Amino acid sequence: MEESKKLSDIKDFGEFALIDHLTKNFSLKNASSSFGVGDDAAVISISETEVCLLSTDMLVEGVHFDLMYTPMKHLGYKSVSVNVSDICAMNGIAEQITVSIAVSSRFSTEALEELYSGIHLACENFKVDLVGGDTTTSISGLTISISVLGRAQKENVVYRSGAKEFDLLVVTGDLGAAYLGLQLLEREKDVFKANAQIQPDLDGHDYIIERQLKPEARIDVIGFLKELGVQPTAMIDVSDGLASEILHICKASKVGCHLYDEKIPIDTKTSMTAIEFNMDPTTCALNGGEDYELLFTIKQEDFEKIKGNPHMTVIGHITDEKEGIYLVDKNGSALTLKAQGWKHF
Amino acid sequence: MEESKKLSDIKDFGEFALIDHLTKNFSLKNASSSFGVGDDAAVISISETEVCLLSTDMLVEGVHFDLMYTPMKHLGYKSVSVNVSDICAMNGIAEQITVSIAVSSRFSTEALEELYSGIHLACENFKVDLVGGDTTTSISGLTISISVLGRAQKENVVYRSGAKEFDLLVVTGDLGAAYLGLQLLEREKDVFKANAQIQPDLDGHDYIIERQLKPEARIDVIGFLKELGVQPTAMIDVSDGLASEILHICKASKVGCHLYDEKIPIDTKTSMTAIEFNMDPTTCALNGGEDYELLFTIKQEDFEKIKGNPHMTVIGHITDEKEGIYLVDKNGSALTLKAQGWKHF
Numbered sequence: 001m002e003e004s005k006k007l008s009d010i011k012d013f014g015e016f017a018l019i020d021h022l023t024k025n026f027s028l029k030n031a032s033s034s035f036g037v038g039d040d041a042a043v044i045s046i047s048e049t050e051v052c053l054l055s056t057d058m059l060v061e062g063v064h065f066d067l068m069y070t071p072m073k074h075l076g077y078k079s080v081s082v083n084v085s086d087i088c089a090m091n092g093i094a095e096q097i098t099v100s101i102a103v104s105s106r107f108s109t110e111a112l113e114e115l116y117s118g119i120h121l122a123c124e125n126f127k128v129d130l131v132g133g134d135t136t137t138s139i140s141g142l143t144i145s146i147s148v149l150g151r152a153q154k155e156n157v158v159y160r161s162g163a164k165e166f167d168l169l170v171v172t173g174d175l176g177a178a179y180l181g182l183q184l185l186e187r188e189k190d191v192f193k194a195n196a197q198i199q200p201d202l203d204g205h206d207y208i209i210e211r212q213l214k215p216e217a218r219i220d221v222i223g224f225l226k227e228l229g230v231q232p233t234a235m236i237d238v239s240d241g242l243a244s245e246i247l248h249i250c251k252a253s254k255v256g257c258h259l260y261d262e263k264i265p266i267d268t269k270t271s272m273t274a275i276e277f278n279m280d281p282t283t284c285a286l287n288g289g290e291d292y293e294l295l296f297t298i299k300q301e302d303f304e305k306i307k308g309n310p311h312m313t314v315i316g317h318i319t320d321e322k323e324g325i326y327l328v329d330k331n332g333s334a335l336t337l338k339a340q341g342w343k344h345f
Numbered sequence: 346m347e348e349s350k351k352l353s354d355i356k357d358f359g360e361f362a363l364i365d366h367l368t369k370n371f372s373l374k375n376a377s378s379s380f381g382v383g384d385d386a387a388v389i390s391i392s393e394t395e396v397c398l399l400s401t402d403m404l405v406e407g408v409h410f411d412l413m414y415t416p417m418k419h420l421g422y423k424s425v426s427v428n429v430s431d432i433c434a435m436n437g438i439a440e441q442i443t444v445s446i447a448v449s450s451r452f453s454t455e456a457l458e459e460l461y462s463g464i465h466l467a468c469e470n471f472k473v474d475l476v477g478g479d480t481t482t483s484i485s486g487l488t489i490s491i492s493v494l495g496r497a498q499k500e501n502v503v504y505r506s507g508a509k510e511f512d513l514l515v516v517t518g519d520l521g522a523a524y525l526g527l528q529l530l531e532r533e534k535d536v537f538k539a540n541a542q543i544q545p546d547l548d549g550h551d552y553i554i555e556r557q558l559k560p561e562a563r564i565d566v567i568g569f570l571k572e573l574g575v576q577p578t579a580m581i582d583v584s585d586g587l588a589s590e591i592l593h594i595c596k597a598s599k600v601g602c603h604l605y606d607e608k609i610p611i612d613t614k615t616s617m618t619a620i621e622f623n624m625d626p627t628t629c630a631l632n633g634g635e636d637y638e639l640l641f642t643i644k645q646e647d648f649e650k651i652k653g654n655p656h657m658t659v660i661g662h663i664t665d666e667k668e669g670i671y672l673v674d675k676n677g678s679a680l681t682l683k684a685q686g687w688k689h690f
Contacts, residue, residue: 009453018454029472037477042477044440102405
């Protein structure tokens with residue numbers, strides 16, 4: 001090897017920047033490829049009025065999950081859920097998945113059966129069909145790659161790029177719980193590692209632990225929006241933390257945003273655990289990630305339709321791009337919003 | 346842990362049996378899911394006359410490829426090719442792919458750029474669009490998971506299950522070269538490991554090495570079949586070796602088969618290398634795998650259409666299931682055909 005030039009470290013890139021960099025020379029050639037890389041799912045035209053939505057996610061042991069506290073069944077369920085969530089984020093209905101796993105010989109058949117029982121339960125709950133996949137050996141650990149195919153009317157597809165000035169910013173459910181669930185599981189793991197006689201103390205924390213281990217894709221919200229006659233102007237799912245997702249929408253839509261600190265929906269159990277960990281609940285909601293709620297923008301005229309809806313909270317509004325992206329606190333002070341979401345590099 | 350029961354080893358299953366076992370409780374619920382697990386791709390109904398085809402493959406470093414002799418660009422190309430080949434095997438046209446990679450920090454940005462340049466070249470050659478994916482870190486090694494979406498007229502889709510008694514068995518191109526390319530690369534790797542001063546001796550072996558490192562999905566054959574007006578009755582791609590693929594077609598179609606030893610197309614360069622390795626060329630063709638040729642059955646009345654076609658060779662014929670599956674040699678002796686294809690468990 002005559003390699004003398006210093007090679008670049010992939011850690012120099014964030015995850016999103018690396019994908020952008022590697023795929024920058026790719027262009028779309030087929031008429032059916034309506035939209036490629038850069039949203040929650042690709043959009044494939046299948047008729048005058050209908051599209052398929054295609055998305056994929058890979059989960060790697062030791063990076064995305066820790067089998068010391070993640071039951072295989074929950075892992076299977078979550079793997080499907082995060083993929084279905086990507087289809088929800090396009091305002092579509094997930095219909096099929098393929099599941100590929102690479103698994104080392106330290107896993108028993110029974111462990112894989114548990115994994116697939118979680119995948120099966122998720123398929124039932126989210127009404128998707130397992131239609132294919134691949135099972136192979138790995139040198140070490142478990143890697144799960146799921147692809148999901150969804151369907152939507154062309155006119156109903158919601159991209160990240162459609163937000164307009166004056167639109168309202170809405171989030172579903174509550175935020176930060178999945179992150180604090182993870183903190184709690186990590187703490188109890190450390191305690192257990194220090195002394196295996198000490199049983200994990202997870203009492204009273206069912207909610208945040210379930211939010212971490214078994215997140216639910218919000219297919220219900222897609223139904224609610226349809227019933228309410230609300231077509232979001234932009235949408236994304238909250239996988240990397242609220243701040244990161246807001247920045248994605250603003251970048252894609254070329255707009256600014258005012259996010260109101262005190263409007264961010266945080267469950268009391270989440271806040272209490274945050275305080276127990278000496279953490280700010282809002283920071284957990286902004287940067288924690290893995291809540292798999294939906295973040296979307298709607299026209300002001302649609303506000304009456306969602307007002308009082310227990311699943312949706314207006315947390316801000318869209319501004320002109322030049323105004324910037326701000327987190328506004330109770331006193332009216334504005335801080336530039338920054339993403340400190342999960343970086344897997 | 347109160348686990349006392351002995352857990353089962355996943356090695357007790359073959360790859361196909363393990364997938365069957367894990368997915369046996371899954372049923373198809375959505376009207377659009379025409380065909381799920383069990384063929385080269387799933388079939389998704391998108392209109393009265395058209396279907397989407399969905400398939401996925403995972404390639405794991407140290408299991409499916411060895412970076413000691415696999416250039417990253419070739420690896421990227423091959424990863425796409427093997428997926429496109431699955432769509433060809435359904436008589437469809439591949440149109441979109443998603444690419445997910447998990448990669449450890451030992452890989453440089455330049456190495457990933459090489460990988461993606463191979464993916465890019467394959468996208469150009471096979472006329473598919475990269476529409477999505479995921480890039481994440483891994484604890485060790487490189488894992489590539491690609492999903493492919495294809496399109497076909499519903500009436501043109503070819504399953505493994507359609508072969509009928511008296512149909513002719515046809516294979517494209519020639520077989521065994523990819524396997525011998527691998528043997529050669531492995532041998533030179535061992536030589537190099539023993540003495541790093543010795544340069545690899547690959548002279549005159551370009552053909553078989555290219556067949557291993559850069560297989561071509563036979564999208565040309567799908568075009569030829571259309572031009573010739575030949576609709577295969579059953580089809581599969583040769584990824585695990587001719588014997589294994591014949592057994593898949595016979596099992597799915599509930600038929601038997603007579604395969605004629607001397608008809609199997611083997612390139613002279615392949616035969617010569619086999620002899621150099623003290624291996625039987627036919628055995629390499631039967632069990633080697635990774636040729637990514639197409640194996641299909643046609644009605645006898647279509648024989649005239651393919652007769653003399655340089656890309657297609659009739660290698661046998663389909664019999665009643667009760668007659669069994671046999672390899673017939675020059676002297677007319679028949680041996681029961683067994684698959685000794687690659688097992689990744």
